Amino acid sequence: MHEADLFLRLGSALAIGLLVGLQREYDQGERRQKLFAGVRTFPLFALAGATGALITDLVESPWPLVAVLVGIVTFIAVAYQANTRLGRMGLTSESAAILTTLVGVLCYYGFLELAAAMGVAITLLLSLKVEMHGIAQGMSREDLFAILKFAVITVIILPVLPNVDVGPAPLDVLNPYRIWLMVVFISGISFLGYLLIKVLGPGRGIGLSGLLGGLVSSTAVTLSFSQRSHDQSGLANPLALAITVSWTTMYIRVLVVVAVINLALVQLLWLPMLASTAVGLAYCGYLYHQQRTDETGDVQFDNPFELKTALQFGLLYAVILVISQAAQVTLGEAGVYLSSVVAGLADLNAISLSMAELSQAGIRVDLDVAARALVLAAVANTVAKGGIVLSMGSRGLRRALWPGLILMSAAGIAVVFLVT
Numbered sequence: 001m002h003e004a005d006l007f008l009r010l011g012s013a014l015a016i017g018l019l020v021g022l023q024r025e026y027d028q029g030e031r032r033q034k035l036f037a038g039v040r041t042f043p044l045f046a047l048a049g050a051t052g053a054l055i056t057d058l059v060e061s062p063w064p065l066v067a068v069l070v071g072i073v074t075f076i077a078v079a080y081q082a083n084t085r086l087g088r089m090g091l092t093s094e095s096a097a098i099l100t101t102l103v104g105v106l107c108y109y110g111f112l113e114l115a116a117a118m119g120v121a122i123t124l125l126l127s128l129k130v131e132m133h134g135i136a137q138g139m140s141r142e143d144l145f146a147i148l149k150f151a152v153i154t155v156i157i158l159p160v161l162p163n164v165d166v167g168p169a170p171l172d173v174l175n176p177y178r179i180w181l182m183v184v185f186i187s188g189i190s191f192l193g194y195l196l197i198k199v200l201g202p203g204r205g206i207g208l209s210g211l212l213g214g215l216v217s218s219t220a221v222t223l224s225f226s227q228r229s230h231d232q233s234g235l236a237n238p239l240a241l242a243i244t245v246s247w248t249t250m251y252i253r254v255l256v257v258v259a260v261i262n263l264a265l266v267q268l269l270w271l272p273m274l275a276s277t278a279v280g281l282a283y284c285g286y287l288y289h290q291q292r293t294d295e296t297g298d299v300q301f302d303n304p305f306e307l308k309t310a311l312q313f314g315l316l317y318a319v320i321l322v323i324s325q326a327a328q329v330t331l332g333e334a335g336v337y338l339s340s341v342v343a344g345l346a347d348l349n350a351i352s353l354s355m356a357e358l359s360q361a362g363i364r365v366d367l368d369v370a371a372r373a374l375v376l377a378a379v380a381n382t383v384a385k386g387g388i389v390l391s392m393g394s395r396g397l398r399r400a401l402w403p404g405l406i407l408m409s410a411a412g413i414a415v416v417f418l419v420t
Contacts, residue, residue, distance in 0.1 A: 010050050013107035016119035017046030020100050023123045024093055037079075037097055045097050048072060049104025057108075065105065072101050092129075096122055149307050154184055173321045173358065183314040185260065186349050189253065190216050210242030214249025221246040222385040226393035236396030241287040243389065244404045247382055248280035251412075254352050254378055261356035268371035272416035276378070279411040283404035317350040324354050328365055336365055336373050344377030345384045351377045375416040379409040 021042030028038060037045070052068030076094045099122055106115040125132075163177035194216050213221035225239040251273045259266045320343045327335030343351035352374060359370035386405045389398055 009107045012112050013046040013050040013104035014043050016103055016115060017043035017100050019119055019123050020096060023126050037093060042100050045101045046104035049101040050108040053105045053108035096126060173325045174318055179314055179318050182317060182353050183310050187310055210245035211249055214246035218246035218250045219385060222388050226389050229394035229397040236400045237287050237290045239397055240400035241284055244280055244284050248277050251277045251378060257352045258356045262360050265356055265359050265367055265370055268367055269374060271419055272375045272412045275415040276408045276412035280408045283407060316347055317353060320350045320354045324358060325364060333369050336369055337376055340373035340377040341380045344380035348377060348381040372416050375412045379412055382409055
Protein backbone atom coordinates (compact mmCIF):
# COMPACT_ATOMS: atom_id res chain seq x y z
CA MET A 1 0.00 0.00 0.00
CA HIS A 2 1.33 3.44 -0.94
CA GLU A 3 2.14 5.81 1.91
CA ALA A 4 -0.30 8.46 0.60
CA ASP A 5 -3.11 5.89 0.55
CA LEU A 6 -2.26 4.83 4.10
CA PHE A 7 -2.37 8.44 5.30
CA LEU A 8 -5.76 8.88 3.60
CA ARG A 9 -7.22 5.85 5.35
CA LEU A 10 -5.86 6.70 8.77
CA GLY A 11 -6.85 10.34 8.28
CA SER A 12 -10.39 9.28 7.41
CA ALA A 13 -10.57 7.23 10.61
CA LEU A 14 -9.34 10.22 12.59
CA ALA A 15 -11.90 12.55 10.99
CA ILE A 16 -14.81 10.19 11.63
CA GLY A 17 -13.75 9.67 15.23
CA LEU A 18 -13.48 13.43 15.65
CA LEU A 19 -17.03 13.89 14.31
CA VAL A 20 -18.47 11.42 16.81
CA GLY A 21 -16.31 12.85 19.60
CA LEU A 22 -17.51 16.39 18.94
CA GLN A 23 -21.10 15.25 19.32
CA ARG A 24 -20.34 13.45 22.58
CA GLU A 25 -18.47 16.47 23.95
CA TYR A 26 -21.34 18.78 23.00
CA ASP A 27 -23.85 16.44 24.63
CA GLN A 28 -21.69 16.35 27.76
CA GLY A 29 -21.87 20.15 27.96
CA GLU A 30 -25.63 20.15 27.40
CA ARG A 31 -26.25 17.65 30.20
CA ARG A 32 -23.42 19.00 32.42
CA GLN A 33 -22.35 15.45 32.99
CA LYS A 34 -18.92 13.86 32.60
CA LEU A 35 -18.65 11.15 29.92
CA PHE A 36 -15.94 8.54 29.78
CA ALA A 37 -14.92 9.65 26.26
CA GLY A 38 -15.15 12.89 24.29
CA VAL A 39 -13.62 14.91 21.49
CA ARG A 40 -10.11 13.48 22.02
CA THR A 41 -10.89 9.89 23.01
CA PHE A 42 -13.21 8.96 20.13
CA PRO A 43 -10.61 9.82 17.44
CA LEU A 44 -8.19 7.64 19.38
CA PHE A 45 -10.66 4.76 19.28
CA ALA A 46 -10.93 5.07 15.51
CA LEU A 47 -7.15 5.29 15.11
CA ALA A 48 -6.70 2.28 17.39
CA GLY A 49 -8.98 0.23 15.16
CA ALA A 50 -7.16 1.32 12.00
CA THR A 51 -3.73 0.78 13.56
CA GLY A 52 -4.69 -2.67 14.80
CA ALA A 53 -5.78 -3.60 11.29
CA LEU A 54 -2.50 -2.21 9.90
CA ILE A 55 -0.35 -4.25 12.29
CA THR A 56 -2.44 -7.33 11.53
CA ASP A 57 -1.58 -6.91 7.85
CA LEU A 58 2.11 -6.31 8.57
CA VAL A 59 2.59 -9.42 10.69
CA GLU A 60 0.03 -11.45 8.71
CA SER A 61 -1.78 -12.51 11.86
CA PRO A 62 -5.24 -11.61 13.15
CA TRP A 63 -4.10 -11.40 16.78
CA PRO A 64 -2.94 -7.76 16.87
CA LEU A 65 -6.39 -6.56 15.76
CA VAL A 66 -8.07 -8.99 18.16
CA ALA A 67 -5.88 -7.68 20.98
CA VAL A 68 -6.80 -4.06 20.18
CA LEU A 69 -10.52 -4.84 20.10
CA VAL A 70 -10.40 -6.87 23.32
CA GLY A 71 -8.42 -4.12 25.03
CA ILE A 72 -10.88 -1.40 24.02
CA VAL A 73 -13.90 -3.48 24.99
CA THR A 74 -12.28 -4.18 28.38
CA PHE A 75 -11.58 -0.46 28.89
CA ILE A 76 -15.20 0.38 27.99
CA ALA A 77 -16.51 -2.32 30.35
CA VAL A 78 -14.47 -0.88 33.22
CA ALA A 79 -15.69 2.64 32.44
CA TYR A 80 -19.29 1.43 32.33
CA GLN A 81 -18.94 -0.29 35.69
CA ALA A 82 -17.54 2.91 37.18
CA ASN A 83 -20.43 4.93 35.78
CA THR A 84 -23.05 2.54 37.16
CA ARG A 85 -21.57 2.98 40.62
CA LEU A 86 -22.20 6.70 40.21
CA GLY A 87 -25.80 6.04 39.21
CA ARG A 88 -25.29 6.77 35.52
CA MET A 89 -27.11 4.14 33.52
CA GLY A 90 -26.99 3.71 29.76
CA LEU A 91 -24.80 2.19 27.08
CA THR A 92 -25.09 4.79 24.34
CA SER A 93 -21.58 6.27 24.52
CA GLU A 94 -20.03 2.87 25.16
CA SER A 95 -21.76 1.38 22.10
CA ALA A 96 -20.70 4.37 20.01
CA ALA A 97 -17.09 3.86 21.11
CA ILE A 98 -17.07 0.22 19.97
CA LEU A 99 -18.66 1.14 16.63
CA THR A 100 -16.17 3.99 16.15
CA THR A 101 -13.32 1.55 16.65
CA LEU A 102 -14.79 -0.80 14.04
CA VAL A 103 -15.27 2.14 11.67
CA GLY A 104 -11.53 2.74 12.00
CA VAL A 105 -10.96 -0.87 10.91
CA LEU A 106 -13.20 -0.31 7.88
CA CYS A 107 -11.20 2.81 6.96
CA TYR A 108 -7.93 0.88 6.94
CA TYR A 109 -9.36 -1.80 4.65
CA GLY A 110 -10.50 0.84 2.14
CA PHE A 111 -14.24 0.93 2.80
CA LEU A 112 -14.11 4.71 3.11
CA GLU A 113 -17.61 5.46 1.79
CA LEU A 114 -19.19 2.86 4.07
CA ALA A 115 -17.13 4.09 7.04
CA ALA A 116 -18.13 7.71 6.38
CA ALA A 117 -21.80 6.74 6.09
CA MET A 118 -21.60 4.81 9.36
CA GLY A 119 -19.87 7.75 11.07
CA VAL A 120 -22.63 10.12 9.98
CA ALA A 121 -25.30 7.60 11.02
CA ILE A 122 -23.72 7.16 14.47
CA THR A 123 -23.50 10.93 14.99
CA LEU A 124 -27.07 11.41 13.80
CA LEU A 125 -28.44 8.76 16.15
CA LEU A 126 -26.53 10.29 19.06
CA SER A 127 -27.81 13.79 18.22
CA LEU A 128 -31.48 12.86 17.81
CA LYS A 129 -31.99 11.47 21.29
CA VAL A 130 -34.80 13.84 22.26
CA GLU A 131 -36.56 13.57 18.90
CA MET A 132 -36.34 9.77 18.78
CA HIS A 133 -37.66 9.45 22.31
CA GLY A 134 -40.46 11.80 21.27
CA ILE A 135 -41.32 9.56 18.32
CA ALA A 136 -41.36 6.44 20.47
CA GLN A 137 -43.44 8.04 23.21
CA GLY A 138 -45.85 9.58 20.70
CA MET A 139 -46.58 6.27 19.02
CA SER A 140 -49.70 4.38 19.87
CA ARG A 141 -49.86 0.61 20.28
CA GLU A 142 -51.63 0.45 16.91
CA ASP A 143 -48.77 2.39 15.27
CA LEU A 144 -46.21 -0.04 16.65
CA PHE A 145 -48.07 -3.14 15.52
CA ALA A 146 -48.71 -1.65 12.08
CA ILE A 147 -44.98 -1.06 11.60
CA LEU A 148 -44.07 -4.51 12.91
CA LYS A 149 -46.60 -6.29 10.70
CA PHE A 150 -45.46 -4.38 7.64
CA ALA A 151 -41.78 -5.01 8.42
CA VAL A 152 -42.27 -8.74 8.97
CA ILE A 153 -44.28 -9.21 5.81
CA THR A 154 -41.85 -7.13 3.75
CA VAL A 155 -38.73 -8.86 5.04
CA ILE A 156 -40.21 -12.33 4.68
CA ILE A 157 -42.37 -11.99 1.58
CA LEU A 158 -40.48 -9.52 -0.65
CA PRO A 159 -37.33 -11.65 -1.13
CA VAL A 160 -39.36 -14.70 -2.19
CA LEU A 161 -41.76 -12.97 -4.57
CA PRO A 162 -41.07 -13.93 -8.20
CA ASN A 163 -39.22 -11.21 -10.07
CA VAL A 164 -40.84 -12.12 -13.39
CA ASP A 165 -43.73 -10.91 -15.55
CA VAL A 166 -46.88 -12.91 -14.92
CA GLY A 167 -48.33 -13.23 -18.41
CA PRO A 168 -48.75 -11.95 -21.97
CA ALA A 169 -49.61 -8.34 -22.85
CA PRO A 170 -51.12 -6.37 -21.23
CA LEU A 171 -50.39 -8.51 -18.15
CA ASP A 172 -46.67 -8.50 -18.95
CA VAL A 173 -46.36 -5.28 -16.92
CA LEU A 174 -47.23 -7.15 -13.74
CA ASN A 175 -44.20 -8.21 -11.73
CA PRO A 176 -45.05 -9.27 -8.14
CA TYR A 177 -41.63 -8.34 -6.76
CA ARG A 178 -41.56 -4.86 -8.32
CA ILE A 179 -45.18 -4.14 -7.37
CA TRP A 180 -44.53 -4.92 -3.70
CA LEU A 181 -41.26 -3.00 -3.82
CA MET A 182 -43.18 0.08 -4.96
CA VAL A 183 -45.67 -0.42 -2.13
CA VAL A 184 -42.77 -0.34 0.33
CA PHE A 185 -41.33 2.77 -1.34
CA ILE A 186 -44.55 4.80 -1.29
CA SER A 187 -45.37 3.72 2.25
CA GLY A 188 -41.87 4.81 3.29
CA ILE A 189 -42.35 8.32 1.89
CA SER A 190 -45.72 8.64 3.60
CA PHE A 191 -44.30 7.31 6.84
CA LEU A 192 -41.58 9.98 6.76
CA GLY A 193 -44.25 12.67 6.81
CA TYR A 194 -46.16 10.75 9.46
CA LEU A 195 -43.06 10.65 11.68
CA LEU A 196 -42.42 14.37 11.18
CA ILE A 197 -45.95 15.11 12.31
CA LYS A 198 -45.41 12.89 15.36
CA VAL A 199 -42.16 14.69 16.20
CA LEU A 200 -43.31 18.25 15.59
CA GLY A 201 -46.85 17.72 16.78
CA PRO A 202 -50.00 18.15 14.70
CA GLY A 203 -50.74 21.58 16.13
CA ARG A 204 -47.73 23.62 15.04
CA GLY A 205 -49.68 25.92 12.76
CA ILE A 206 -52.04 25.57 9.84
CA GLY A 207 -49.37 26.16 7.19
CA LEU A 208 -46.99 23.56 8.66
CA SER A 209 -49.84 21.06 8.88
CA GLY A 210 -50.44 21.56 5.17
CA LEU A 211 -46.75 21.05 4.34
CA LEU A 212 -46.30 17.87 6.38
CA GLY A 213 -49.75 16.63 5.45
CA GLY A 214 -48.81 16.84 1.78
CA LEU A 215 -46.14 14.20 2.44
CA VAL A 216 -48.69 11.85 3.97
CA SER A 217 -51.98 12.65 2.25
CA SER A 218 -53.00 15.94 0.67
CA THR A 219 -56.49 14.47 0.37
CA ALA A 220 -56.72 14.16 4.16
CA VAL A 221 -55.62 17.79 4.54
CA THR A 222 -58.18 18.97 1.99
CA LEU A 223 -61.00 16.96 3.58
CA SER A 224 -60.19 17.97 7.16
CA PHE A 225 -59.82 21.69 6.52
CA SER A 226 -62.85 21.81 4.22
CA GLN A 227 -64.96 20.45 7.06
CA ARG A 228 -63.33 22.83 9.52
CA SER A 229 -64.07 25.87 7.36
CA HIS A 230 -67.75 25.76 8.35
CA ASP A 231 -66.94 25.99 12.06
CA GLN A 232 -64.34 28.75 11.69
CA SER A 233 -65.51 30.97 8.86
CA GLY A 234 -62.96 33.65 9.73
CA LEU A 235 -60.09 31.32 8.82
CA ALA A 236 -60.94 30.91 5.14
CA ASN A 237 -57.61 32.27 3.89
CA PRO A 238 -55.38 30.38 6.36
CA LEU A 239 -57.23 27.14 5.64
CA ALA A 240 -56.93 27.77 1.91
CA LEU A 241 -53.21 28.38 2.49
CA ALA A 242 -52.78 25.02 4.20
CA ILE A 243 -54.65 23.18 1.44
CA THR A 244 -52.66 24.92 -1.30
CA VAL A 245 -49.39 24.10 0.48
CA SER A 246 -50.38 20.42 0.61
CA TRP A 247 -51.18 20.45 -3.12
CA THR A 248 -47.85 22.10 -3.86
CA THR A 249 -46.02 19.48 -1.81
CA MET A 250 -47.82 16.84 -3.84
CA TYR A 251 -46.19 18.07 -7.09
CA ILE A 252 -42.72 17.84 -5.53
CA ARG A 253 -43.55 14.37 -4.23
CA VAL A 254 -44.40 13.21 -7.76
CA LEU A 255 -40.97 14.31 -8.97
CA VAL A 256 -39.26 12.40 -6.14
CA VAL A 257 -41.26 9.24 -6.84
CA VAL A 258 -40.54 9.34 -10.57
CA ALA A 259 -36.85 10.16 -10.05
CA VAL A 260 -36.31 6.92 -8.13
CA ILE A 261 -37.70 4.85 -11.03
CA ASN A 262 -36.92 6.80 -14.19
CA LEU A 263 -34.50 9.74 -14.23
CA ALA A 264 -34.95 10.22 -17.97
CA LEU A 265 -38.64 11.01 -17.41
CA VAL A 266 -37.75 13.57 -14.74
CA GLN A 267 -35.78 15.54 -17.33
CA LEU A 268 -39.04 16.18 -19.20
CA LEU A 269 -41.25 16.40 -16.13
CA TRP A 270 -39.40 18.73 -13.79
CA LEU A 271 -40.18 21.97 -15.62
CA PRO A 272 -44.02 21.65 -15.75
CA MET A 273 -44.14 20.26 -12.21
CA LEU A 274 -41.98 23.07 -10.87
CA ALA A 275 -44.07 25.56 -12.84
CA SER A 276 -47.17 24.40 -10.96
CA THR A 277 -45.19 24.40 -7.73
CA ALA A 278 -43.91 27.94 -8.30
CA VAL A 279 -47.40 29.23 -9.06
CA GLY A 280 -48.72 27.41 -6.00
CA LEU A 281 -46.05 28.93 -3.76
CA ALA A 282 -46.73 32.39 -5.16
CA TYR A 283 -50.42 32.00 -4.40
CA CYS A 284 -49.53 30.73 -0.91
CA GLY A 285 -47.56 33.95 -0.40
CA TYR A 286 -50.60 35.95 -1.44
CA LEU A 287 -52.85 34.08 0.99
CA TYR A 288 -50.31 34.42 3.79
CA HIS A 289 -50.16 38.20 3.44
CA GLN A 290 -53.93 38.48 3.11
CA GLN A 291 -54.57 37.18 6.59
CA ARG A 292 -52.24 35.74 9.23
CA THR A 293 -53.25 33.60 12.16
CA ASP A 294 -51.74 31.76 15.09
CA GLU A 295 -54.37 29.04 14.83
CA THR A 296 -53.10 25.47 14.82
CA GLY A 297 -54.06 22.81 12.32
CA ASP A 298 -54.90 19.36 13.65
CA VAL A 299 -55.36 16.70 10.97
CA GLN A 300 -55.74 13.01 11.78
CA PHE A 301 -53.68 10.66 9.60
CA ASP A 302 -53.71 6.88 9.54
CA ASN A 303 -50.39 5.09 9.87
CA PRO A 304 -49.28 4.52 6.23
CA PHE A 305 -47.67 1.21 7.26
CA GLU A 306 -51.08 -0.35 7.92
CA LEU A 307 -51.13 -3.66 6.04
CA LYS A 308 -54.63 -3.11 4.69
CA THR A 309 -53.63 0.27 3.25
CA ALA A 310 -50.50 -1.19 1.69
CA LEU A 311 -52.37 -4.07 0.07
CA GLN A 312 -55.02 -1.69 -1.29
CA PHE A 313 -52.32 0.48 -2.85
CA GLY A 314 -50.56 -2.56 -4.34
CA LEU A 315 -53.79 -3.75 -5.94
CA LEU A 316 -54.59 -0.27 -7.26
CA TYR A 317 -51.07 0.10 -8.67
CA ALA A 318 -51.33 -3.26 -10.45
CA VAL A 319 -54.74 -2.39 -11.93
CA ILE A 320 -53.52 1.00 -13.17
CA LEU A 321 -50.45 -0.62 -14.73
CA VAL A 322 -52.61 -3.03 -16.72
CA ILE A 323 -55.17 -0.38 -17.71
CA SER A 324 -52.46 2.05 -18.84
CA GLN A 325 -50.72 -0.62 -20.89
CA ALA A 326 -54.00 -1.78 -22.45
CA ALA A 327 -55.00 1.81 -23.23
CA GLN A 328 -51.65 2.41 -24.93
CA VAL A 329 -52.02 -0.73 -27.08
CA THR A 330 -55.62 -0.12 -28.10
CA LEU A 331 -55.94 3.68 -28.24
CA GLY A 332 -52.34 4.91 -28.54
CA GLU A 333 -51.40 8.23 -26.96
CA ALA A 334 -55.02 9.25 -26.39
CA GLY A 335 -55.54 6.08 -24.37
CA VAL A 336 -52.56 6.88 -22.13
CA TYR A 337 -53.83 10.41 -21.50
CA LEU A 338 -57.38 9.21 -20.79
CA SER A 339 -56.29 6.45 -18.42
CA SER A 340 -53.93 8.83 -16.62
CA VAL A 341 -56.66 11.37 -16.00
CA VAL A 342 -58.99 8.70 -14.66
CA ALA A 343 -56.26 7.16 -12.51
CA GLY A 344 -55.19 10.59 -11.24
CA LEU A 345 -58.68 11.12 -9.86
CA ALA A 346 -58.15 8.06 -7.65
CA ASP A 347 -54.46 8.00 -6.68
CA LEU A 348 -51.57 10.07 -7.98
CA ASN A 349 -48.86 7.84 -6.50
CA ALA A 350 -50.03 4.77 -8.41
CA ILE A 351 -50.18 6.49 -11.80
CA SER A 352 -46.83 8.20 -11.16
CA LEU A 353 -45.17 4.84 -10.57
CA SER A 354 -47.00 3.31 -13.53
CA MET A 355 -45.88 5.96 -16.01
CA ALA A 356 -42.32 5.86 -14.67
CA GLU A 357 -42.30 2.08 -15.09
CA LEU A 358 -43.94 1.96 -18.53
CA SER A 359 -41.73 4.70 -19.98
CA GLN A 360 -38.41 3.17 -18.98
CA ALA A 361 -36.22 3.24 -22.10
CA GLY A 362 -39.36 4.36 -23.96
CA ILE A 363 -40.26 0.75 -24.71
CA ARG A 364 -43.97 0.74 -23.85
CA VAL A 365 -44.73 4.48 -23.59
CA ASP A 366 -42.71 7.35 -25.07
CA LEU A 367 -41.12 9.64 -22.50
CA ASP A 368 -42.84 12.78 -23.77
CA VAL A 369 -46.22 11.02 -23.70
CA ALA A 370 -45.56 9.83 -20.15
CA ALA A 371 -44.60 13.37 -19.06
CA ARG A 372 -47.81 14.85 -20.46
CA ALA A 373 -49.85 12.02 -18.97
CA LEU A 374 -48.41 12.62 -15.52
CA VAL A 375 -49.09 16.34 -15.62
CA LEU A 376 -52.68 15.61 -16.69
CA ALA A 377 -52.96 13.10 -13.83
CA ALA A 378 -51.62 15.64 -11.32
CA VAL A 379 -54.06 18.26 -12.58
CA ALA A 380 -56.93 15.75 -12.42
CA ASN A 381 -55.94 14.89 -8.85
CA THR A 382 -55.85 18.57 -7.91
CA VAL A 383 -59.23 19.16 -9.52
CA ALA A 384 -60.63 16.19 -7.61
CA LYS A 385 -59.46 17.77 -4.37
CA GLY A 386 -60.98 21.03 -5.58
CA GLY A 387 -64.22 19.08 -5.88
CA ILE A 388 -63.93 18.14 -2.20
CA VAL A 389 -63.61 21.83 -1.32
CA LEU A 390 -66.52 22.72 -3.59
CA SER A 391 -68.83 20.12 -2.07
CA MET A 392 -67.73 20.29 1.57
CA GLY A 393 -66.01 23.65 2.12
CA SER A 394 -67.52 26.94 3.18
CA ARG A 395 -68.24 29.69 0.68
CA GLY A 396 -65.28 31.71 1.94
CA LEU A 397 -62.91 28.77 1.49
CA ARG A 398 -64.14 28.12 -2.05
CA ARG A 399 -63.66 31.79 -2.93
CA ALA A 400 -60.13 31.83 -1.49
CA LEU A 401 -59.03 28.60 -3.14
CA TRP A 402 -60.34 28.52 -6.71
CA PRO A 403 -57.85 31.04 -8.22
CA GLY A 404 -54.91 28.96 -6.96
CA LEU A 405 -56.46 25.77 -8.32
CA ILE A 406 -56.91 27.25 -11.80
CA LEU A 407 -53.48 28.89 -11.90
CA MET A 408 -51.58 25.77 -10.75
CA SER A 409 -53.39 23.51 -13.19
CA ALA A 410 -53.01 25.89 -16.12
CA ALA A 411 -49.29 26.42 -15.48
CA GLY A 412 -48.48 22.72 -15.52
CA ILE A 413 -50.52 21.93 -18.64
CA ALA A 414 -49.24 24.95 -20.56
CA VAL A 415 -45.58 24.22 -19.83
CA VAL A 416 -45.68 20.46 -20.50
CA PHE A 417 -47.34 20.82 -23.90
CA LEU A 418 -44.92 23.59 -24.86
CA VAL A 419 -41.69 21.83 -23.92
CA THR A 420 -42.46 18.20 -24.82
